[in-house]
Amino acid sequence: MTIDKDPTAIANSVALSTATDMGGLRQAQDQTGLMGDSIAAMVSRLAPHLLQSSDIPGHGEAGSYAHNQHQLNCRLCEEAGTLHQITGEQRYADFAADLLSRYADCYLGLGFQQARNTNPAGRIFHQILNENMWLLSMSIGYGCIKHSLTPERRSHIETQLLRPVVEMMTQHYAHHFGTIHNHGLWSVAAVGICGLVIGDDNYVAQAVDGLQGDRTSGGYLAEIGQLFAPSGYYIEGPYYHRFAIRPLLIFAEALHTHRPELDIYNVSGQRIGATIKALLSLVYPDGRLPALNDASLSMGIQDDGLLIAASVYNARYGDDPAVHALARQQAQVWVHPTGLALAASADQLVGNAPPFWPSAQLSEGPNGDKGAQGFLRARAADGDISQVSMNYGQHGMDHGHFDTLGINLFNRGGESLREYGFARWLNVEPKFGGRYLPENKSWARQTLAHNGVVVDRRSQNDGDQIRADGVHGQSHFFVGSGPVQAMSAFANEHYPGVGMQRTVLMIEHEVLSTPLLVDLYRLSSDVEHDYDYALQYSGQICDTSADYQPNLDQWSVLGEAHGYQHLMGMAQASITEPTRLTWLQGQRFNTWLSAADQGELVFAQLGGNDPSFNLRRESTLLLRQRGSTHLFASAFETHGFFDEPTERCWGGRGELDEIRIIGHDDTASVIELRGKRLHLIVMISNRPDVKSDSVNEVHFNGRDYRWTGFFACQE
Amino acid sequence: MTIDKDPTAIANSVALSTATDMGGLRQAQDQTGLMGDSIAAMVSRLAPHLLQSSDIPGHGEAGSYAHNQHQLNCRLCEEAGTLHQITGEQRYADFAADLLSRYADCYLGLGFQQARNTNPAGRIFHQILNENMWLLSMSIGYGCIKHSLTPERRSHIETQLLRPVVEMMTQHYAHHFGTIHNHGLWSVAAVGICGLVIGDDNYVAQAVDGLQGDRTSGGYLAEIGQLFAPSGYYIEGPYYHRFAIRPLLIFAEALHTHRPELDIYNVSGQRIGATIKALLSLVYPDGRLPALNDASLSMGIQDDGLLIAASVYNARYGDDPAVHALARQQAQVWVHPTGLALAASADQLVGNAPPFWPSAQLSEGPNGDKGAQGFLRARAADGDISQVSMNYGQHGMDHGHFDTLGINLFNRGGESLREYGFARWLNVEPKFGGRYLPENKSWARQTLAHNGVVVDRRSQNDGDQIRADGVHGQSHFFVGSGPVQAMSAFANEHYPGVGMQRTVLMIEHEVLSTPLLVDLYRLSSDVEHDYDYALQYSGQICDTSADYQPNLDQWSVLGEAHGYQHLMGMAQASITEPTRLTWLQGQRFNTWLSAADQGELVFAQLGGNDPSFNLRRESTLLLRQRGSTHLFASAFETHGFFDEPTERCWGGRGELDEIRIIGHDDTASVIELRGKRLHLIVMISNRPDVKSDSVNEVHFNGRDYRWTGFFACQE
Structure with missing residues (x-):
């Protein structure tokens, strides 16, 4: 030696x-x-x-x-x-x-x-x-x-x-x-x-070209071209994306060094660069990854995959201030030559502001035509970043959840509208050997476990993965800049005979401390259905205008399958007028306003049919409606502050008082929002063929509403 | 000007x-x-x-x-x-x-x-x-x-x-x-x-001597002598103590400056010094205060009361390295001349280790003869501090909880055996005006809400404050140093006709990563009673040896009053042999071992009879026994590690396999603990007259057990 x-x-x-x-x-x-x-x-x-x-x-x-x-x-x-x-x-x-x-x-x-x-x-x-x-x-x-x-x-x-x-x-x-x-x-x-290390070219060829050598049926080059959409989105979602990107990039660096003739970073139209950017740009402001599909709630930017991704992107695809800010937030870099320039740039930064990625729509499918994942982001006056995501893409294979048109909302350091994540204690042997728990399938993947609408108490595609992998959502419009951002999508193949359209708007307004989320979920069918609009929240209910009846001494499950068997009903209310409900989550109050003036509101908690105590005791709200065509119109306001250690509190009541539907049909939906210091009219087009210069005109309740483009928000 | x-x-x-x-x-x-x-x-x-x-x-x-x-x-x-x-x-x-x-x-x-x-x-x-x-x-x-x-x-x-x-x-x-x-x-x-500020001596005299001027019926001097026990303990508990200590010390500093003839810091045998030390020395290692009696779970060393206390103690009663470490942990000092020397000492410290206060027994009552609060502390090999507290003092007036002989255990950054704290959202106006919620009385103060034993499903003293204020616990023995520490106490006046003795031991052992808690709760009566041994835990059950039957589709409340009306039964088990149960709390596994070989184990969760969603959805375990004289023998092992973001896990199964009772009577209790790499015999005296040099000898199951003093732990 x-x-x-x-x-x-x-x-x-x-x-x-x-x-x-x-x-x-x-x-x-x-x-x-x-x-x-x-x-x-x-x-x-x-x-x-x-x-x-x-x-x-x-x-x-x-x-x-x-x-x-x-x-x-x-x-x-x-x-x-x-x-x-x-x-x-x-x-x-x-x-x-x-x-x-x-x-x-x-x-x-x-x-x-x-x-x-x-x-x-x-x-x-x-x-x-x-x-x-x-x-x-x-x-x-x-x-x-x-x-x-x-x-x-x-x-x-x-x-x-x-x-x-x-x-x-x-x-x-x-x-x-x-x-x-x-x-x-x-x-x-x-x-x-x-x-490469032992000098066996055959091994390298098998790896790069696949065992068949055709660069199509398998092997690294086939995987680059087929695993990631042109937008860079990875079908299984960010949790598996960060796991897949690690070998992707390690091998890319090796080939960049030892097989420069492959020009690996330009393969498939710079697919590697696109997929890094896609992954980085969906990270929550606190550094965690949205738990889309099967995923832990705590995975984030400290993972090796994201450390490597930041360095490789910076070295191979050019400087980006957001990547520098990410490295600062990560507080470490990949120990590799590609990390040198990134570390130097991050060292130059003043302050610790997290990266502010622009809003993005990431198309899905090898050709980018299988729907998309949408991410809207806005910054409050004090710098706090709000992020709402909506899934209108593919199912995600065997890690997919039945949550097309599901949304999540992150602001003020946490998710206000939450993902449950997977039901799995990875590597905890005493808990089912660390494998996926049965409740991953029976709860975590069900439509009910997300922030979306369940039709006739059954999950989308009847909870059948094969069927779900055959369909996808469809982008309607996406406007990712300006004081009012919005995205809208259709999913017409997830429940037979039911058309679904969801539009979410993120509105910045001077009287609101945090950008407002407005959510319009419209279902249309020729026949009547049960529509359950589900919200997943955390924390304690503080106050509500709903006249509910609590189930004081007994709770029962809400159903027998599709996740309902896991929800215990704690209380219910007959709805006769628009509802306001506030819960405290950590230091922040979240208020949900709903326009519904009929139907039922159910307060539920997880825990039913959980023989091995595998489910966390989280909470769900269900707004139930019976009808053929129905618009769920909601607004979500995050407000105020409560710090228990110092016993300071302000803003426990929000600015908004009420949301009402003015009208909706196949061409448009118009709603109004009233608050102490604001009054907004929100108009959106429901026409699949709407364009940014379309002139819209609708007539509801004896009034005309006109606007140009996909939507409008008027004071 | x-x-x-x-x-x-x-x-x-x-x-x-x-x-x-x-x-x-x-x-x-x-x-x-x-x-x-x-x-x-x-x-x-x-x-x-x-x-x-x-x-x-x-x-x-x-x-x-x-x-x-x-x-x-x-x-x-x-x-x-x-x-x-x-x-x-x-x-x-x-x-x-x-x-x-x-x-x-x-x-x-x-x-x-x-x-x-x-x-x-x-x-x-x-x-x-x-x-x-x-x-x-x-x-x-x-x-x-x-x-x-x-x-x-x-x-x-x-x-x-x-x-x-x-x-x-x-x-x-x-x-x-x-x-x-x-x-x-x-x-x-x-x-x-x-x-003092406006120069009105009459105001000062009224404040110092009371409106009657007798220094007994009211006023500052009377309060110093009567509010705080000679040990310094404050009857309402630490949450109100830190609130009371702020005006106590501010006025003391003013009088020290402007009325030096009062010699305020030596009044009542340096009562002010004792009460500061008592408060500081019960702080948890993470800086929070144990939530004894009505208290928030988050109050701690950042409170003004504790900032002032640290400075005044250091300036008026002498240097203490633990106070310096406290100031370092507080990361600020009172902006006052008394803070200068403390700040300088804290600035000199190397490292950020929290203060390690010695174990302490704080007597209660104006003469120190109304029972006590006991605190045992031990440090693991890696520096982590475990702290167990037991209440065998007074009730605590209108903020008191019916929890005599209740215990709490803190280790690895959190409470493993938990206090619920108060049911109150202080200053949150939309939540019942920020006042104490009804559930503070119906749940938080009840015996059932603590880690103790409920007799015949009724709280101690039948939940009557006046009755409770008239009785108190009694120290049996307290050994606060060495590798095996222990405290034992009686409470014979809290349930008519039922004698109660609780002994907790904190055992350091080389095969255990964290000091072990052994808990022997003995009840004796001439007639049969229902004894419910209650544990409050947080997190999710990971694994248990109990053969339980889950209540899959319906949960019902466990009773109608004394807190049972708030607990929903999730599952129950008939016990036929000693039980092991592990739950994951944050990054740590906690295992409870129970010696009971009969009776019933009930898995419960809060939420019943909670019409305003005022209760947190926390979890309780109840071990139910029917008998006249009964010993609950338990051990609590904190072990292993699970970090979800990095997906690392070790030690999901503990070292201990079983706890068994060898025998118990009015003179002694003997139990054994078996694990993979340890076997301990724990013997304690139950005789009220036992002394540190008493020779004990008991005969159980054909074997003699002998030791000298209050207790022994043999390998």
């Missing part, structure tokens, strides 16, 4: 960059700033582990010591290799080499693990997915230290460990390799980078 | 210190460190208000703009005066003088407010209490700037504002003035300081 005195002499088996490029990191390591801090954090993370050989256990269940230790080991190997490249210190190389050699000693003797779900089993982990992730990190680590090993030791590691893992992936599990799926991305990145 | 170029020439009407003492603050104002930062924060707070005259509105309800503005105004007046003293800047004096003069213009014309509770109404506020607080701050502000005013202007302020307020307090509401109650403390501090 030799000592590298001159790290620039390190071989080019470094997977993710050239040794020369690592020079910048070498300079940054002792400097203050985001990159210096990030390297120092890596040094600190690794330090306690360097004191002794890392344990290599046998098989264990998810969340077990053995499982966690194997995951830790591959991370240690990657980071030790990286730090060897940066510092030139031999102890890092020795540590990584020790791990690699000892895994090579035992790997083939481990035998296969037991499969616990549809994912095939690896030799170390229950899921081959984990083994791919492990191989990727081990390969990066190996590439960084390979030059310091004797030929015998290299041979041992490659023949007893790396090649057997690759062959398991590409031969034993050939059907699973390079598929058009996030798991496929991990498999090609792992095998491709292993190939 | 004159400009003070030399602030040292400022008159000695400064209430809380001499002008000379203010010199230290003058030097600190431009320096870095805790005092400089605190002054700078005050300057920043005031800056936006100096731009224009502050609004003086008329009457308003609690939480209204008018109410808030009046509270703000007195604070602005006090801070402007203080900053005038520190900086010598005339603009601060002008601002305060403007406020005082304009209040003098309007005060007598305002008329009386409407009383909303048992508190008499003031002219500005619904509660005379608020008017006292207001007068205190206005008087401090006036004292700081009085020298800069013309005699005419002083006369206007004194005759039209300050004297009328005082006379309302001492004449119109004479029955309410200087009573032995926290409101009484506010009234004497306000009137006394007003007297």
